[in-house]
Amino acid sequence: MKQLFRKLTLLVMTCGFIASAQATTPEEDLAAFQNFFKKRFPNVETQDYINGAYSIDPVGRENWEAIEEFPPYEPFIDEGQAMWETPFANGKTYKDCFPDGPALAGKYPHWDKDKGMVMTLPLALNNCRKANGEKPMKYKKGPINSILSYLSYESRGQVTNVVVPSDDPKALQAYEDGKKFYYTRRGQLNFSCAHCHLQNAGMILRTEILSPALGHTTHFPVYRSKWGTVGTLHRRFTGCNKQVRAKPFKAHGEEYRNLEYFLTYMSNGLPLNGPGARK
Amino acid sequence: MHKRKVLKFSLLAGILCSSMTTLALADEVSTAKVQKLIDAADAARKQAAEVGGEWRDTGKMIKKAKGLLKKGDFVAAAKLANKAAKQGHLGYEQAMSQKELKLPSYLHYE
Amino acid sequence: MIGNTKKWIGKVGMIGVIAGQVLVSPTLLAGDADVAEGKKIAFDRKKGNCLACHNISGAPSPGNIAPALIAMKSRYPTKEALTEQIWDATIKNPESSMPPFGKHGILSESDFKKVVEYVWTL
Missing domain, CATH: 1.10.760.10 (Cytochrome c-like domain)
Incomplete structure (x- = not known):
């Protein structure tokens, strides 16, 4: 009887192990x-x-x-390029935030250890604007799409590597x-x-x-x-x-x-x- | 003759006034009742939202119910509030029943 | 005599018709009306929207995500079993893609019943 109980406990434990082992990398x-x-x-x-x-x-x-x-997205690319090159009110441009140039989409999203969060490209763009005293862009509609069109176009061919x-x-x-x-x-x-x-x-x-x-x-x-x-x-x-x-x-x-x-x-x-x- | 008219008028006015206050009282009772339902719906919505389970139209229904209550449409307001509360409960249940991630069986891990 | 018989047959016929109307046709008529309304609800994109995923014989541009709605009476032993499936398909299959039309109040109670009546005829 004791043995049966032991076997049962073992069985339950194994089941528990299998269930928790469902975590996948x-x-x-x-x-x-x-x-x-x-x-x-x-x-x-x-x-x-x-x-x-x-x-x-x-x-x-x-x-x-x-x-x-x-x-149909071509005009947006051109607009975005103008945004990228036009200085902010303080004279700086996006380039000052992103010195490696506009081909940067492949770097996003990435884990930002300092901030303890996932950094996305639109977030990084707005962080740049805020750091330069500019209003952040809306995230769904409007100008953000132009600059993203330009940056994505410049990043074509980069390989997704999150x-x-x-x-x-x-x-x-x-x-x-x-x-x-x-x-x-x-x-x-x-x-x-x-x-x-x-x-x-x-x-x-x-x-x-x-x-x-x-x-x-x-x-x-x-x-x-x-x-x-x-x-x-x-x-x-x-x-x-x-x-x-x-x-x-x-x-x-x-x-x-x-x-x-x-x-x-x-x-x-x-x-x-x-x-x-x-x- | 003139006095009688005045008397008649005040009697009528009295009846009117008293019936209006009863009506107003009834309104207050209904308002409080429906407001309670709306509050309950909003609490249910928030409970669902806290676990990421809020549905699309629940908030809109509550807003609409508030508008209907203001207009004095108690029945429609109560009905909508109850519907919203049900959505809140269902959204919460939906999220809680999936607390543990279950990978689909059609994904094959080697 | 002949006249009388005619009258008599006429009377029985009348009674039959009246009885028929009282006993049979109202329920039949209500059923037919439910089925017809159920079909409308089933086809309505904002209500049942069955065609988004299911083919129904003769219906325009159906999806192909789920099985065609055909021979329901042989696929479901009872109307109750079909009702349960439309109420919440995840009871039977936890991975089902079908929205729980009853459980989640996607259809009102009366719309839900009518859709079941309609689908049961397919």
Whole structure:
């Protein structure tokens, strides 16, 4: 009897161990995530996911390629370049904050150990403005999209390489929080991000193909025909949350920053190709 | 003749006034009742928000309920407040039932 | 005599019609109305929006995320089982993508019942 009890305790303990061992490393997550797409769309090259839904939709792709011949985001790139070069009221420019030049999108998002938070490119731009006595830009609509268009254009070809540094447990926590966000059901309609862009990627919702999660972050900011203008990644996050009838979170607040950290990590190895054009 | 008219008038006025105060009293009672429902809805909304589970329209419903209450539309205001409270509870439950991250079964780890 | 019989048949017929109206047709009519209204709600993008994910025979531009809504009576043993599925599909499958139309109040109670009536006919 005693022995049976011992065996049972051992069994319970093993089960507990297995459950807690479910924690996966970022590297394991990345492999599982990218392998999922390899299995689902065996004929699609991993690198081609930077083209979003068009990587798996040949008909849509033709229209899109026609649009890309006269890119609707071009004027935004020019405007952004002017912003980059025009001095602030104090005579300094963005260059003083970012001495390595405008090809810097590949460095974001990254873990900022001093601040103890994920640093995104839009946040860094606004920090630069604030340091120079300028008003910060809004994070979803407006001028931020022009400068992001320029910086993304200059950064084309850089490879996504988000790092979760092992010397700061808070970095891993931020990544884990972003991952948790991605797989959590939200809103009245009860969808997680993964329901549409992983589980059902490539399926047709009414008339639209659900775009694959892999490559989602490479082409922002994006000119969306639906918006009639260029919009940021966090504007898109907001839209997705509203569509599932959840209250959206603050752009570049902790939730979306960590989500961007996780989601961009999942596209590690994929080249940047922003700004993009989408339906 | 004249006196009688005055008497009639004051009687009528008295009846009117007293019935108006009863109505006003009834209004106050309803206002307090519906306000309680609205407060409860807002508390439920906040509870959901604290765990990241607030839904899109809950806050809007509460705002609308407040407007309806001001207009004296007690029934519609109460109905909306109750609906918002239910959303708050459901959003909270939804978040709490997913406290632990569960990776989807279709993701294969080696 | 013939006239009488005619009258008699007429009376029985009348009673039959009246009885029919009282006993059968009102429930039938209500049911049909529910089904018809349920269909409208099911097709409405802001309400049921079933077509976003399910194909329904003869419906315009359906999605393909979920199984076609066909032969429901053979797929669900009872109307109650179908009701549960539309109420909250995650009871049966925790990973289901289907929104819990009843549990989360996506449809009002009466709309929900009508949609069930409609889908049960498919």
